[in-house]
Amino acid sequence: MMKHDGKPQHLFDRFMRWAEGEDPNQDREVAEDPERAEFIEYLEYIDSHEFLDFGAYRLMRYRERKAKGITQPLPHSSGQGQSVVISQSRIPGRRYRPGRLRSLIRLYRIASIFVAIVMMVTLLGVVLVMPQFGDPDAPAVNEVSERYLEQGVEETGAINAVTGMILDYRAFDTFGESTVLFAAAMSVILLLRHPGRPAATEGSGDLILHRMGMLILPAVMMFGIYVILNGHLSPGGGFSGGTVLGCGLILSALILGRSRMEILLPSKRITKLTVICLLAYGVMKGYSFFTGANHIGWDIPKGTPGAIFSGGFLLPLNICVGIIVGCTMYTFYTLFAGKEE
Amino acid sequence: MAELFIQQRFYIGAVLLFTIGLATLFLHPNLIKKIIGLNLMDTSVFLFLAAMGYIEGGRAPIVTLGSETPAYINPVPGGLVLTGIVVAVSTTALFLALTCRLYRKYHSLNLDIILMRAKEEKEDHGQ
Numbered sequence: 001m002m003k004h005d006g007k008p009q010h011l012f013d014r015f016m017r018w019a020e021g022e023d024p025n026q027d028r029e030v031a032e033d034p035e036r037a038e039f040i041e042y043l044e045y046i047d048s049h050e051f052l053d054f055g056a057y058r059l060m061r062y063r064e065r066k067a068k069g070i071t072q073p074l075p076h077s078s079g080q081g082q083s084v085v086i087s088q089s090r091i092p093g094r095r096y097r098p099g100r101l102r103s104l105i106r107l108y109r110i111a112s113i114f115v116a117i118v119m120m121v122t123l124l125g126v127v128l129v130m131p132q133f134g135d136p137d138a139p140a141v142n143e144v145s146e147r148y149l150e151q152g153v154e155e156t157g158a159i160n161a162v163t164g165m166i167l168d169y170r171a172f173d174t175f176g177e178s179t180v181l182f183a184a185a186m187s188v189i190l191l192l193r194h195p196g197r198p199a200a201t202e203g204s205g206d207l208i209l210h211r212m213g214m215l216i217l218p219a220v221m222m223f224g225i226y227v228i229l230n231g232h233l234s235p236g237g238g239f240s241g242g243t244v245l246g247c248g249l250i251l252s253a254l255i256l257g258r259s260r261m262e263i264l265l266p267s268k269r270i271t272k273l274t275v276i277c278l279l280a281y282g283v284m285k286g287y288s289f290f291t292g293a294n295h296i297g298w299d300i301p302k303g304t305p306g307a308i309f310s311g312g313f314l315l316p317l318n319i320c321v322g323i324i325v326g327c328t329m330y331t332f333y334t335l336f337a338g339k340e341e
Numbered sequence: 342m343a344e345l346f347i348q349q350r351f352y353i354g355a356v357l358l359f360t361i362g363l364a365t366l367f368l369h370p371n372l373i374k375k376i377i378g379l380n381l382m383d384t385s386v387f388l389f390l391a392a393m394g395y396i397e398g399g400r401a402p403i404v405t406l407g408s409e410t411p412a413y414i415n416p417v418p419g420g421l422v423l424t425g426i427v428v429a430v431s432t433t434a435l436f437l438a439l440t441c442r443l444y445r446k447y448h449s450l451n452l453d454i455i456l457m458r459a460k461e462e463k464e465d466h467g468q
Contacts, residue, residue, distance in 0.1 A: 109368060112364065112367035112368055113364065113367075113368075115363075115367070116360050116363045116364040116367065117360070119359075119360060119363060120356060120357070120359075120360040123356040123359065123360075124353065124356050127349055127352040127353060127355075127356055128345060128346075128349060130349070130352065132348050132349065133348055133349055133350070133351055133352065133392060133395065134395050134396060134397035134398075134399075135396075135397070136396045136397060136399075136412065138393075140393050140394070140415060140417075140418070141396060141415050144417060145415040145416055145417050148402075148416050148417070149402060149404065149413050149416065152404065153404050153406070159403055159404045159405075159406065160402070160403050160404075161402035161403070161404055161413070161416040162402055162416045162419045162420055162423075165416050165417065165419075165420050166420045166423060166424075170420060173420075173424060174424075177423075177424050177427045177428070178427075180427065180428055180431050181427055181430070181431050183431070184430075184431030184432070184434050184435050185434070187435050187438065188434050188435065188438040191435075191438040191439065191441070191442055192438050192441055192442070233403075234403060235401060235403065239423055239426070239427060305406060306406060325427075332434050335438070336437065336438075336441070
């Protein structure tokens with residue numbers, strides 16, 4: 001496949017070559033063609049606005065066909081079905097009327113700006129009559145959040161109310177989130193992985209990157225692990241800590257290069273790790289929901305709130321989520337950093 | 342009126358951000374910029390949710406044990422923003438992967454050029 005640049009300048013050159021008639025079949029007196037003048041003017045318009053649409057495409061196809069001497073109906077003609085006779089060098093109908101496409105483009109822009117402004121005015125109107133920012137009596141601050149804050153410590157064992165909420169009261173929601181992330185990773189793998197292609201992008205031999213990366217990497221990893229493990233005690237948790245871990249993995253891939261990283265942490269192992277963590281999450285949360293809802297009494301000991309081993313399953317759940325997120329971030333990196341052929 | 346605008350500044354900021362994102366989504370033919378516009382819209386929703394959860398003088402919802410209970414901010418929007426961020430990351434990755442595929446095939450990021458080449462290809466196969 002020919003390598004094209006998407007820039008309007010190149011397309012312009014391509015059109016111009018068509019228009020200039022490099023094709024030997026084309027007769028040379030097109031120079032006085034008023035349509036051609038319009039065509040060139042239109043191309044200049046495209047060039048200055050960095051915008052291309054089907055008008056240019058149709059015109060290009062028309063030129064091409066004219067050069068080949070084909071007198072078939074034009075593509076995407078509006079259903080008249082009559083063939084275009086080249087000798088009468090009139091382009092039929094409304095489609096090449098001067099300035100029509102230009103006005104259509106302008107109409108599209110005006111319409112989209114109009115829609116955006118209508119949306120903004122509506123939302124602003126709503127926002128201005130909403131309860132005031134920071135109002136403690138706003139309807140959003142209702143018994144649900146009170147319950148989470150007051151009973152959360154006894155019921156979940158986590159002093160971080162957000163973690164208690166997302167990993168206990170709303171754990172199925174978080175399970176869905178992790179599944180969405182996993183599904184996205186799988187889709188990206190399906191879309192971007194080339195099985196035959198070797199892992200490209202060797203680590204750069206840059207000394208500064210290497211030394212500084214080696215210096216920073218342990219701190220990054222340590223911080224990620226800290227955030228994950230203290231998710232039920234302090235701000236953070238599986239998602240934020242997992243992102244930090246993923247960044248650490250990406251940094252190490254930058255330092256070591258992909259081939260060495262592939263030995264250290266093969267992509268198959270990453271996928272397996274993600275699946276295992278997802279399953280572990282489902283099993284643990286299913287267990288606690290099942291036994292909790294049925295009052296069987298096989299509760300997980302909650303421990304003393306505030307200690308690191310407290311909150312029942314919250315700590316392992318946070319670890320699972322952290323591993324899923326970190327692995328997914330790293331997977332995204334490896335797939336998007338793959339070398340273009 | 343001005344006081345009301347200052348009072349609701351975060352909501353208004355969220356609305357403006359949303360509008361900018363929407364306009365970017367409409368007006369830019371470049372696919373990457375369209376994705377950026379979508380991300381701007383996501384971010385505005387997160388800002389809106391986070392602002393909704395704030396309570397005047399409230400602290401982060403890390404419950405201090407024992408003593409008197411101070412005012413905490415609402416933890417529910419925090420959880421919702423977390424969900425939103427994860428979904429935004431997933432959709433962005435998916436869109437970028439699809440854009441990669443489109444670029445590999447058509448060597449362009451401009452949506453109009455991609456559509457043009459796709460139609461061109463279809464026609465060439467049709468003949």
